[in-house]
Amino acid sequence: MEPADLLITQCRTYLNWNKCRLSVIAHLVLSLLQKQTVNFTHLATTFPGKSQTASCYRRIQRFFLEVVFEDAVTARMIAGLLAPEGKWQLSMDRTNWMFGIFKINILFLAINYKGMAIPILWTLLPKKGCSNTAERIELLKRFQKIFPEHAIQRLLMDREFKGKRWLKFLVHGSWPFCIRVPSNTLVPNNTKTGYYR
Structure with missing residues (x-):
């Protein structure tokens, strides 16, 4: 299974989002690890598929404009994925x-x-x-x-x-x-x- 698919599966446990949004957050996490920057232009270059970088950039922008991160859900997800036992x-x-x-x-x-x-x-x-x-x-x-x-x-x-x-x-x-x-x-x-x- 690809890393992005693994992340999507894990995130689905905590986030009641559609597959498109889950895909964006999974690829954003992997992009952040790869590029070590929060610059959208750099992150957009790592998104898979045949879409142009400009399209991926707009996809990231739309994601942050439309998605609301609830602190309780985000905290539980971070703890579930990263915290020690x-x-x-x-x-x-x-x-x-x-x-x-x-x-x-x-x-x-x-x-x-x-x-x-x-x-x-x-x-x-x-x-x-x-x-x-x-x-x-x-x-x-x-x-x-x-x-x-x-x-x-x-x-x-x-x-x-x-x-x-x-x-x-x-x-x-x-x-x-x-x-x-x-x-x-x-x-x-x-x-x-x-x-x-």
Whole structure:
């Protein structure tokens, strides 16, 4: 069986789409792996068949104009295809960059697997700078709603993800977590000095 046919079969388990749309997403995934770019012009050159590159390009455009990706369905599909068995180790991070004059700022939750972080849920932040506690809590609650029974080994976070209310939510919500802290942070303990540094 061809790789595209295998992907179509797998995607059909999660997506209630017609064969044409399933074919497009399967070929897009394979094109992304081959070309290692999201540029539609480059991706269109890898589509099979006798269609010209311009026709394949318009096909990709129509796909993204017409298809709505529901986050719950997408998250289940990503997990079903890529996530490891057993407890998941998650990471929360934020990425931002410029796309022309547009500032893109994304808070995401990913499954860690074999040295990779596979994004499973994300929130586009309508602002510059760090996420706040409410945005982080909303992302974790979305995860819990989609995967209510799945066991979490731990949640990894960088120094950006701090704050008393946030850490309180993690502790009371039974989220095992590891967080990097700045080198000048004082942490109380039971030694004579009273602090870890």
